[in-house]
Amino acid sequence: MGKRHSLAMNLDAVAQKAAVSTSTVSRVLNNLEVVKSSTRSRVLKAAEELNYHPNLHARSLARGKSRILGIIVSNMENPFFLDIYRTLESDAHARGLEVVVANTDYQSAQLVASVQLMIGLRVAGLAVIVSEMEEHLIQTVANSRIPAAFYDVGTPQKNITNIRVDYRKGTKKTVSYLSSLGHRRMAFIGHHSTLGPISERRKTFLESVHRCSSTAEAKIFAGPDGLDGGRQAARELLESGFRPTAILCVNDFMAVGVMRELREEGLQIPRDVSVTGFDNIKLAEFCSPPLTTVHIPREEIGHIIFDNVLGNGREKHDTGREIVIDPELVIRDSTGLAAKT
Amino acid sequence: MGKRHSLAMNLDAVAQKAAVSTSTVSRVLNNLEVVKSSTRSRVLKAAEELNYHPNLHARSLARGKSRILGIIVSNMENPFFLDIYRTLESDAHARGLEVVVANTDYQSAQLVASVQLMIGLRVAGLAVIVSEMEEHLIQTVANSRIPAAFYDVGTPQKNITNIRVDYRKGTKKTVSYLSSLGHRRMAFIGHHSTLGPISERRKTFLESVHRCSSTAEAKIFAGPDGLDGGRQAARELLESGFRPTAILCVNDFMAVGVMRELREEGLQIPRDVSVTGFDNIKLAEFCSPPLTTVHIPREEIGHIIFDNVLGNGREKHDTGREIVIDPELVIRDSTGLAAKT
DNA sequence: CTCTGCCATGCAAGCGCTTGCAGGATTTGC
DNA sequence: GCAAATCCTGCAAGCGCTTGCATGGCAGAG
Known part of the structure; x- marks a missing residue:
């Protein structure tokens, strides 16, 4: 029944205009070197004039694969994930791959949808940066x-x-450092989350504190994730009456929120209380005071992920391995000697 | 020559397993209500067992269109763009559309590639958030x-x-506000950019200052964009010997960087110098001191964009219009009365 | 001037899916 | 019990592109 999609511009149109076959057009567009250069330029001209753009769906279908790197990420606002994403993206572009990202917003339904999407798109490779995922x-x-x-x-x-x-290692390093500064009463501020990595930090915190000193006190507080959440958790802490000399936060955003609230309460950092974060995002360096935090090498992680997904074949497709990265403590001005009480 | 792509799992496989035709499988998978429920469940079961995922490329090809919203953005790290993107994404998901994003990193080659990609993908709609684009x-x-x-x-x-x-309006509001606080010597800190919106702010700044007071002094400085860039530009300003009582920054990130450097120099904000930003990102509320800035309603902008791309037909597809948004000045603690000199 | 061989191009099948149309099976009405 | 209406399902064409194979033309060799 002829053209169902009136506005479509396809290979045939170009072929006709250039008076060649579709195969030739295809070859020109794919830079196959078999085409005579006079023909080539004629085709190019026709394509240009018709404002032709190859249909990527058709191409992927015909080729049986796409040149797309799929990335699933739980939260783009988190600079941590964002940095990994950016690295992946630039690696992909360097290899001439397109990128499609899906944000899951920590919603498991979104995660499922995203996975469906990526598989449906028959992506060439897939990176999943989400902190939690069902075995299924x-x-x-x-x-x-x-x-x-x-x-x-x-x-x-x-x-x-x-x-x-x-x-665990990152948390331990932080606790020992604080302990060495004389802190014996510490709080951990996390967020409401059952995510593996988070509860891991929480647990390690308690263990480490008690290992450092049997008389040490440790308490745990939580709020929603983010700047506001940190602030809110700090408020709860203050209202609880517990007066730690050091507060470990589950990430830098929360730490900045916490500092904001403490400052408002008239407390000085680190004179009255030390604060630490986790991740070492850019902001950690620029907030006031600059934040002592645990650095996680996000670029490195991005490259590793890429290499493992679409690496030059060096070592990809092993039977799945586990790669563990060691975090480093970065000491800045938000921590100091424990105040005498 | 048989199956070229061995691992492919397609409609036929499911159809065979369920002992029906591909058409029926297709109808089941698309929830067409014409299929007998016993058949339907048989098909569903087969698909499940085969771990079947429809090939979205084939689907888009056959349908002649895709259910994808394309978004091109110049810099995801900028919370400003990020927020718009997030709004678009959630609007799209609410409508059952998938989203593909392309980051251009302010590179015009990337922009071209991104546009090609989106057109090639035959996206259902396209939002372009990039500050600058060639007419072509x-x-x-x-x-x-x-x-x-x-x-x-x-x-x-x-x-x-x-x-x-x-x-222009946002810049004017800021200048008049500062002027009303007695500031007569002001600096503008921008970034090295020829982007329209940026040079617009720069120009408006100069005009406004001189309109407020003929004896006012105004100078312009610049650095790379971002926290570091702000810091660097502030350094240059300090070294220049120019001592403004107020500094307007082209965006909040730069403002935070600027404040960091000023503080290091021993200057107090706003006692010695007032600082303002632009955009009103989250950080503006949490930095120290909280930043006076110009609020740009990013969510609103996101919704407007979406409605104009894929709105319920209400008013889309007019012959292109221009929609102008009014920014609002948000006064916080980084600005105060001009210091006596 | 004919023969061999290569080069540039065209032919046509096929990628996995949708969908208008047709037809067999099953109901319903009388 | 039979015709008509209804319901499901299958057939096959087609979406726009790639690609193995076939072929026409032309150059150089003899």
């Missing part, structure tokens, strides 16, 4: 045979690599 | 007949809407 879904990805790498999720699977940061 | 490229988008909206770019075109913020 991981299996789905594994079954799809799409080369994939996860950040901080579940256990390694067949042809899937899992990359994670040793949060 | 705008035309390309217009010619593609894809419903599109631009933020802050060029002139309205046929079936393309342009949305922009009245930066």
Whole structure:
């Protein structure tokens, strides 16, 4: 019944205008060197004049694969994830791949939808940066045979690599550092989350504090994630009457929120109370006072993920491995000697 | 020559397994209500067992269109763009559309590539949030007949809407406010950029200062964009010997960087010098001191863009219009009465 | 001037899905 | 019990592109 999609501009149109076959047009557009240069330029001219843009769906379909790197990320606002994403993106572009991102917003329904999307798109590779994922879904990805790498999720699977940061170590380093400054009464401010990495930090915190000194006190507070959440949690802490000399926060955003609230309360940092963060986002360096925090090498992580998804074949497609990254403590001005009480 | 792509799992496989035709499978998967429920569940079961995921490329090809909203953005790290993006994304999801984003990093080559990608993907709608775009490229988008909206770019075109913020007004409000506090010596800190909206602010700044008082002094400084850039520009300002009582920054990030440097120099804000930003990002509320800045309603902008791209038909597809948004001054603690000199 | 061989191009099948149309099976009405 | 209406399902064409194979033309060799 002829053209159903009137406005469509396709290879045929170009072929006709250039008086060649579609195959030739295709070859020109794909830079196959078999085409005579006079023909080539004629085709190029026709395509240009018709304002032709190849239909990527048709191309992927015909080729049986797409040149797309899929990225699933739980929260783009988090500079932590954002940085990893940016690295992946630039690696992909360097390899001539397009990128499609899906944000899950920590919603498991979104995660499922995103995975469906990526598989449906038959992406060339998939990076999943989400902190938590059901075993079932991981299996789905594994079954799809799409080369994939996860950040901080579940256990390694067949042809899937899992990359994670040793949060325990980071937390331990922070606690020992604070302990060495004389702190014996500490609080941990986390957020309402059952995410693995988060509860890991919480647990390690308690253990470490008690290992450093049997008389040490440790309490845990929580608020929603983010600047506001940190502030809110700090408020609760203040109202609880507990007066720690040091506060460890689950991430830098919350730490900045916490500092804001403490300052409002008239407390000085670090004179009255020390504060630490986690991640070492840019802001940590620029807030006031600059924040002592745990640095996580996000660029490095991004590169590792990319290499494991679409690396030059060096070591990809091993039977899934686990790669563990060591975090480093960065000392700035938000921590100091414990105040005498 | 049989299956070229061995691992492919397609409709046929499901159809065979469920002992029906591909058409039926297709109808089940698309929830067409014509299928007998016993057949339906048989198909669903087969699909499930085979771990089948429809090929979205084939689907888009057959349907002649995709259910994808394309978003092109110049810099995801900028919370300003990020917020607009997030709004668009949630609007899209609410309508059952997928989203694909392309980051241009302010590189014009990337912009071209992104536009190609979106057109190639035959996206259902396109939002372009990039601050600057060649007329030629705008035309390309217009010619593609894809419903599109631009933020802050060029002139309205046929079936393309342009949305922009009245930066002049925002800058004027800031200057008059500072002027009313007695400031007569002001600096503007921008970044190295020829982007329209930026030079607009710069120019308006100079005009406004001189309009407020003929004896007022105004100078302009610049650095790279971002926290570091603000710091660097502040350094230059300090070294220049110019001692303004107020500094207007082109955006909040730069303002925070500026404040950091001033503080290091021993200056107090706002006692010694007032500082203002632009955009009113979250950080503006949490930095120290909280920043006086110009609020730009990013969510609202996001919704407007979406409505203009894929709105319920209410008013989309007008012959391109221009929508202008009014910014509001938000007064916080980084500004105060001018110091006596 | 004919023969071999290569170069540039065209032919046509196929990628996985949708969908208008047709037709067999099952109901319903009388 | 039979015709008509209804319901499901299948057939097959087509979406725009790629690509293995076939072929026409032309150059150089003899």
